[in-house]
Amino acid sequence: MEYHDSETATEVAQRIESFMDEIVIPREREALADDDVIQMSEIKRLWELAKERDLFAPQMPEEYGGQGLDFQDMLPSFEQVGRSLIGALSIRANAPQEGNMHALEKVGTEDQKERWLRPLVQGEISxxxxxxxxxxxxxxxxxxxxxxxxxxxxxxxxxxxxxxxxxxxxxxxxxxxxxxxxxxxxxxxxxxxxxxxxxxxxxxxxxxxxxxxxxxxxxxxxxxxxxxxxxxxxxxxxxxxGEGFRVAQLRLGGGRLTHCMRYSGMAQRALDIAKAYLSEREGFGEPLSDKQALRHRVADAETRLHAARTMIRHAARELDRSDARIEVAMAKTFTANVTSDVIDLALQCCGANGIGKDLPIAHFYEEVRKFRIVDGADEVHRRSIARWAFEDVPSDEMERVLRFDPDRLVEPDDSH
CATH class of the missing domain: 2.40.110.10 (Butyryl-CoA Dehydrogenase, subunit A, domain 2)
Incomplete structure (x- = not known):
């Protein structure tokens, strides 16, 4: 799908995709297969590799050691890192560090930036x-x-x-x-x-x-x-x-959207694994990928992921112009549920291999469920959206949509 991302956004996302495929995901696979623990010393080596490829901290200004991407330009890259359980961490773009960096960079004093932000970006402190x-x-x-x-x-x-x-x-x-x-x-x-x-x-x-x-x-x-x-x-x-809520909203608005992209990347990888499995696994005389019920469910999953990505990008565009509170709430709630449903479908499609942990889907399943609670539970975001839908609509607009002209009413006849 084309999302009209900028040339810079596309180019960086492609390089991060290669970094994930060549280095990060293979290491993740090894760790999951061996029930291994990836040491922080190894994460720091990944940081050095990310720096060599100009991929380290893409969300932060160059003066602090980042890549200086605009917020909208970061989104495709966050989707790529979301495909791995250690993806965001491997390039120093993981929560909550990413959100705290953003808050300090936007409203911190120069002293706070030098004392706390610069070493935070570089991974010297957390x-x-x-x-x-x-x-x-x-x-x-x-x-x-x-x-x-x-x-x-x-x-x-x-x-x-x-x-x-x-x-x-x-x-x-x-x-x-x-x-x-x-x-x-x-x-x-x-x-x-x-x-x-x-x-x-x-x-x-x-x-x-x-x-x-x-x-x-x-x-x-x-x-x-x-x-x-x-x-x-x-x-x-x-x-x-006295502006704690404004700062928190500044931090959380963008953070919710980057979370959305990370989890959409995770859901897409889960779905890709499921499609590959369905194409290889035979049942009742043919590949499972030929079963119409499964094909339709996968089609719905692809459609909803596309809708989620589009909604996220729209909210990001509005966030550059205003607080985009409702757009972000809609994107976060929708994406949290879509990614949860897609990963659940991927697990179901893979059967015993889905609940086993040779594949990463079971890990994804555990990870994605919390997304409907963290960064605002579904019910809280729906409450905001409902308040906007009812109370925030101007009264004259309500009157306009409720107004009708009795002269335009016609008597029913047999032809109707």
Whole structure:
């Protein structure tokens, strides 16, 4: 399919596809076959190979060691890295690092960029985004945020309880979302504060066991963290004080779309494996690929993946012009369900080989299910879309579509 991607986007995506096919996916296959763990030292060697091919951190400006791709130009590359469980990690474009880099690059001070962003891009340090809280704290309804950051002179004093802080187990710093003004609405009274993990009072409780595939040795995990009178300078605020939700949305909007592309790449690889299997596997006197029911299901899967890719690109184009909140919500919800369905179909098509782990589909199946929850559950995005569909439609537009002219009504007759 042609998606009218720029020449640069297409060229870089083709080089990343080659990198995945020649180096990354073969290593992934070995690790899965041998139940092996890929050490972080090996990931760093992949980074060096990516740098040699001018593929390292494609989403970041060249001044920080990236490739300087525009957001829309990155999307085809993210689809290619999504085909492997270690694809994004192999070129330093994995979440949450990619999103945290984006936030610092967009709203960080020059000092924050030099001290934290530059080494983060280069893989010298790692980061985590600490927003979600246990009941009854902020989660799907972020307005319920309970963690506080209150000023004491020129310092923030942070207290709170977080969990699902992705990569929090080995992060060097955390972007902590907290209430900084309890008299204001949470949308105006919250901020994001950079907290070094070695600050006194940062207590990493545990790594939360979770579903999903991980074949590397990194201990980033999904941390539960308690902040107990943690003191950091006010100058560690990311963006303006009180604009935490705006910064989070800036980070999450693009992050949701890059997640969409990564998972669409994963779904496409699963479907390609299934098509190859169906072409080779015989049953009831002919290849399974000749069975019309399977052919139709594969056709529907290809169609829906095409629709998802198109929707993602449209949302990315709108994101350059506005916050594109509804377009992103639609793309994220649709893609999360499409990729989940496609990988489920691929597993079913491969039968016993689908649930076995000689092929990567079972790993993909575990990995993709969480996409309907992370970065906003389906129900939350549908709530936003429904609110736009009903409450955000201007009243005069409602009146226009409901208006009719009685003179245009005709009496029915027998010919009708």
């Amino acid at each position: 980061s985590a985004f600490s927003m979600t809280e246990p009941m009854q704290g902020g989660g799907s309804d972020p307005k319920m945020l309970r963690t506080s950051a209150l000023k004491d002179g020129d310092e923030w004093v942070i207290n709170g309880h977080k969990w699902w802080t992705s990569y929090g187990m080995d992060a060097d710093f955390l972007l902590v979302m907290a209430r900084t003004d309890f008299d204001a609405h949470p949308y105006e009274g919250s901020s994001i504060v950079l907290v070094p993990t070695d600050a006194e009072g940062v207590n990493v409780v545990r790594n939360i066991p979770h579903m999903g595939a991980d074949i590397t040795d990194r201990v980033g995990g999904h941390a539960e963290i308690k902040y107990e009178n943690v003191r950091v300078p006010v100058e560690n605020t990311i963006g303006e004080e």
